[in-house]
Amino acid sequence: MKKVLIVCLMSSFVFASPFRVMKRKAQQLVKDSCEQIEQSSQPEEILKLINAGKHPFKDKDTPELYVFAYDKEVNIIAHPKTSLVGKNYKGKPDVKGKMFRDEIVTNAIKDKKGMTRYSYSKPGDDRVLSKIAYYRLCKDKYILASGVYVEK
Secondary structure, eight states: OHHHHHHHHHHHHHHHEEEHHHHHHHHHHHEEEEEEEHSSSSSHHHHHHHTTTTSSSSSSOOOBBBBBEOOOOOOOOSSSGGGGGTTBOTTOOTTTOOOOHHHHHHHHHHSSEEEEEEEEEEOOOOOEEEEEEEEETTTTTTEEEEEEEEOO
């Protein structure tokens, strides 16, 4: 009986679900990117690198995993899809009416880091899926985030 229990416990560590792996990668991506901004005397240069969509701000093995940034007014200030940069998303809901961007910014200012769930269409997929954004306030000015789709 003990051997079966040990094997079950070990397999839960070895075979982590793809979502859990992506979740950890997204959280680490946000943490590492925030640390780079915190350490930089020119954080705007880091934002330019985020816009370029290159590693380490975009996962080299999972390109749909990238970091993006808002300011405190819910303007996108950095994103690999540069057509979004400079746009204000305050008060703009997801397809189900949730003001998730406002929630990300408000909660980042209040709690410094966190997560929020919202609905979003996945590129190349006709479905609207649940997505979780992990975010962090950096230099008390920039809100960095990365999102992971929750596949059912």
